[in-house]
Amino acid sequence: MSIESSVTLRVGHLPSLQQQNLVSVVPEDNVRRAESLMSLHCFSQLPVMPDQFTVIGAVTWESIAAARMAGREDSVTCAMYPAEVVSVDTEMRQVHSVIQRSGFIFVQDEHGVVDGIITLFDANMAVEKLTGPHLLIGEIEWRLRNILDRAYERAAIQHSSPNGRLTLGNIETSFRSRDIWESLGWRVDQQVFVDELRKVREIRNKFAHYESGWPEPLPDEECQRLSGFLDWLRRLNPAG
CATH class of the missing domain: 3.10.580.10 (CBS-domain)
Structure with missing residues (x-):
């Protein structure tokens, strides 16, 4: 992957x-x-x-x-x-x-x-605390895009974004679509999913949109939210 x-x-x-x-x-x-x-x-x-x-x-x-x-x-x-x-x-x-x-x-x-x-200790701690959230966010976005690509195919809907790749904002909007949601076939409340996706997007934006340098390490509760949402995606769509 x-x-x-x-x-x-x-x-x-x-x-x-x-x-x-x-x-x-x-x-x-x-x-x-x-x-x-x-x-x-x-x-x-x-x-x-x-x-x-x-x-x-x-x-x-x-x-x-x-x-x-x-x-x-x-x-x-x-x-x-x-x-x-x-x-x-x-x-x-x-x-x-x-x-x-x-x-x-x-x-x-x-x-x-x-x-x-x-x-060496500093380097290992940096990888754990700074790249950990980035890897979580990366896999979340990767899985969501794959899910939507297949959903658009099933719903026979064309989609595009300015740079050819859906942003998390585009992804959130897509999951609000009734046609897309129904094509997923998930036994999950749409509003609950979209609300959690919005919170993940806000964390992602805070982490990735910085003025200079690497962003500050995320608080533990926000890392747990990312990890929890990723685990949910893996259960909903094991194939990725």
């Missing part, structure tokens, strides 16, 4: 990134300072930055242990691993493999200033 996506999740959309004050060390700092900062802030890594635009590596608990075993722990440059930096505009799917491999990635803003970090 292919579900269309109209929203792209980018690095700058992650809520955790928007709440950060990046802590770093400079190349001249010793390992003890890095350890102290990591311990104080409960961090697992710190960027090594000669200036606010440049990351030359990252100090981690693992890199410090490796440096100690090799007898080279004078400065943080002797106890760091390579680190990657991406822009806030980078799509999350493009950096997922890097985060999976290293556990983190540093982020620079639109002016080139490195001022954030994304960890």
Whole structure:
């Protein structure tokens, strides 16, 4: 099953990134300072930055242990691993493999200033909280369009939309049609269905129509409404 996506999740959309004050060390700092900062802030890594635009590596608990075993722990440059930096505009799917491999990635803003970090935990939470509702909405729209396509065929009614694809508003209007509704053969009250579809459309509009950036995560009750409506559609039309 292919579900269309109209929203792209980018690095700058992650809520955790928007709440950060990046802590770093400079190349001249010793390992003890890095350890102290990591311990104080409960961090697992710190960027090594000669200036606010440049990351030359990252100090981690693992890199410090490796440096100690090799007898080279004078400065943080002797106890760091390579680190990657991406822009806030980078799509999350493009950096997922890097985060999976290293556990983190540093982020620079639109002016080139490195001022954030994304960890594997941050990325996983973003997928769960931000893309979850989008996937629900996508499948709801996909199923409703398929249901209507077959309903229009059975009712022998022509339909069209400006861009060749029904919007949720078009879909809601279609389900209000008596001919379309009767062609479905569902033993469901039409008004109850349309009222619930209207509420889903309002949630969808709030989630997808935003001025900038990724929308805020939906409240739990709205996610439950989307999930409940999708489950209802699956029962009413198991074939999709």
